[in-house]
Amino acid sequence: MTxxxxxxxxxxxxxxxxVPNSEFEKTLDTSDEWIRSRSGIERRHFAAESETTSDMAVKAAEAALADAGMTASDLDAIVVATSTPDLTFPSAATMVQAKLGMERGFAFDVQAVCAGFVYALTNANALILSGQARRVLxxxxxxFSRIMDWTDRSTCVLFGDGAGALILxxxxxxxxxxxxxILATDLNSDGRYKDLLYxxxxxxxxxxxxxxxxGKEVFRHAIEKLCATANTALEKAGLTAQDVDWIVPHQANLRIIKGTAQKMKIPMSHVVVTVQDHGNTSAASIPLALSVGKARGQIKEGDLVVTEAIGGGLAWGSVVIRW
Incomplete structure (x- = not known):
């Protein structure tokens, strides 16, 4: 047994x-067509002025707990992937722990930008396999709306806010x-590329x-590295791309998503795509897409799912999970 x-x-x-693309036309030399053609993004969500990362994390967590039929007291640990915590310290995870009313166990943050959720999943998997925790949120x-330069049309139109949560x-x-x-994981980073995204x-x-x-350099690295990490994780699991039911990629850019699927020879009908509605929500994008994919009836129990992401660092990785 394993x-x-x-x-x-x-x-x-x-x-x-x-926030629809048209809203940026008022202040930037851009257009809905320009944004859609380069990214596939049509709209995104922005947090309210008083809304924090931990506030959104709690709401996603409550939805995941309800889906699992659990309460916070059933959890042993919380791992939050974020690059935009409420405070320098303490961690957003401990704030979530308190807001959920969880008075036992432990909580910590992981920071790997857009690859953060893949890194957090890998850490949570290791905690469970080692016996340190039995249930991990x-x-x-x-x-990300809090760190945008609203005069830079090449970046500020791409990102959005949100949260997603998964219980293991x-x-x-x-x-x-x-x-x-979780059948296999693969993590990578190369700090020489720090200046491409920071x-x-x-x-x-x-x-x-x-x-x-x-952007052009990030795009160039993305397809090659995402395809390589996904195939490496599948190989570790003794599987191939032909076994995959769903790719749930980091939702950064539709051209990257399509390019990676094409390189892996997986049809787009087997790819969960939410970037048009959410924009790039960094570490939140994969759990958001997993949740939406399940709600749509795409992801079902027993399906083989591959998640892959790349972000600042550069940091990238993938997880193979049978739902």
């Missing part, structure tokens, strides 16, 4: 304010690729900063 980290509940939250939550629970499997749960501020510089991106 211990597996099995998905038990999924949920998401999106802020009330919806994994959340991706971001308020230890179960015994047969140790084969037919098991439910925020030009931080605690030690006593500034908040704004997101900066060399």
């Amino acid at each position: 211990t597996r980290a099995v998905a038990k509940g999924i949920g998401h939250y999106l802020p009330e304010r919806i 994994v959340i991706g939550a971001e308020t 629970e230890a179960e015994e499997g047969e140790g084969t690729s037919a098991d439910r749960g 925020v030009d501020g931080g605690v030690s510089t006593q500034t908040t900063g704004h997101l900066r991106m060399v």
Whole structure:
């Protein structure tokens, strides 16, 4: 028998304010057609002025707990993937822990930008496999609208806010690729590419900063690295791309999503796409897409799902999970 980290509940939250592409036409030299043609994005959600990353994370967590039929007292740990926490410290995860009324266990943040949820899932999987925790709530939550340069049309039109949450629970499997749960993970980073995607501020510089991106270079790295990490994780699981029911990619750019699927020889009919409605929500994008995919009736129990993401660092990775 082999211990597996099995998905038990999924949920998401999106802020009330919806921002269509046309809203940017008032202040920038851009258009709905320009944004759609380059990214596939049609609209995104922005957090309310008083709404924080941990606020959104809690709402996504509550939805996931309801889906799993659990309460916060059933959890052993919380892992929050975010690059936009409420405060420098304590972690957003401990704030979520308090707001959920969870008085036991432990909570911590993971920061790998857009790859954050993949990194958080991998950490949660390791906690379960080691016996450190039996039930782990994994959340991706971001308020990227707070770090945008609203004069930079190449970046500010691409990002949105939101949160998604997934609950993993230890179960015994047969140790084969037919098991439910996380079957394989693959993580990578290369700090030499820091200047391709970063925020030009931080605690030690006593500034908040704004997101900066060399879009063409990020695009060039994305398809190659996403395809490679997904295939590596599948190989670790003893599977191939032909076994995949659903690719649930980081929702950054429709051209990247299509390019990766094409390179993996997976039809777009087997790819969950939400970027048109949410924009790039960084660490929140994969759990958001998983939740929406399940709600649409796309992702069903027993389906083989591959998630893959790349973000600032550069950091990238993938997870193979049987739903």
